[in-house]
Amino acid sequence: EPEVTQTPSHQVTQMGQEVILRCVPISNHLYFYWYRQILGQKVEFLVSFYNNEISEKSEIFDDQFSVERPDGSNFTLKIRSTKLEDSAMYFCASSDPSEGGYTFGSGTRLTVV
Amino acid sequence: GQQLNQSPQSMFIQEGEDVSMNCTSSSIFNTWLWYKQDPGEGPVLLIALYKAGELTSNGRLTAQFGITRKDSFLNISASIPSDVGIYFCAGRNTGNQFYFGTGTSLTVIP
Numbered sequence: 001e002p003e004v005t006q007t008p009s010h011q012v013t014q015m016g017q018e019v020i021l022r023c024v025p026i027s028n029h030l031y032f033y034w035y036r037q038i039l040g041q042k043v044e045f046l047v048s049f050y051n052n053e054i055s056e057k058s059e060i061f062d063d064q065f066s067v068e069r070p071d072g073s074n075f076t077l078k079i080r081s082t083k084l085e086d087s088a089m090y091f092c093a094s095s096d097p098s099e100g101g102y103t104f105g106s107g108t109r110l111t112v113v
Numbered sequence: 114g115q116q117l118n119q120s121p122q123s124m125f126i127q128e129g130e131d132v133s134m135n136c137t138s139s140s141i142f143n144t145w146l147w148y149k150q151d152p153g154e155g156p157v158l159l160i161a162l163y164k165a166g167e168l169t170s171n172g173r174l175t176a177q178f179g180i181t182r183k184d185s186f187l188n189i190s191a192s193i194p195s196d197v198g199i200y201f202c203a204g205r206n207t208g209n210q211f212y213f214g215t216g217t218s219l220t221v222i223p
Contacts, residue, residue: 104156107153
């Protein structure tokens with residue numbers, strides 16, 4: 001069963017530091033996404049990425065966030081200067097519209113201290 | 114962003130009972146999905162629905178795409194302890210964007 005792989009599974013960082021969350025989407029998928037989930041709350045959309053550019057982003061995805069597909073397999077989310085409220089689970093997902101739903105990774109738990 | 118209202122927020126049921134939960138939206142969606150999330154894990158797709166009125170089953174789970182395209186329902190029959198988790202609905206609009214519901218936390222009492 002193809003899966004979306006995320007690393008690290010847990011990252012602790014100091015406020016103000018930059019973090020990069022990494023994802024390897026399913027190889028034949030064309031759409032990539034980042035979502036976050038603050039503890040006990042619903043999953044929130046951050047950004048979608050298609051054809052090497054951002055196709056849509058939410059109001060959460062401000063100038064502190066950026067995404068990149070540096071090579072043919074990785075998809076990264078960078079937070080430039082982390083804030084305490086950035087602490088959350090961050091999920092990567094990929095999709096092929098012909099298949100319908102997303103496939104999610106198991107998430108990276110980011111803790112900002 | 115678009116709002117998906119999911120209810121109930123939480124359910125405590127006895128093992129063997131049936132479960133029903135639903136999701137409503139102010140907007141029309143082209144696709145409805147139902148996910149289950151275990152603690153510390155990513156959401157796992159349970160059922161995908163693509164047409165208004167569609168009724169789809171996956172084992173003990175049955176989901177329906179509402180006729181108005183603004184709602185969806187998930188039923189779980191004969192619940193078992195491993196059904197415990199948070200269930201999320203998600204709808205996809207014409208822009209290929211998914212929006213998630215607020216989740217239903219299910220507890221099954223043996």
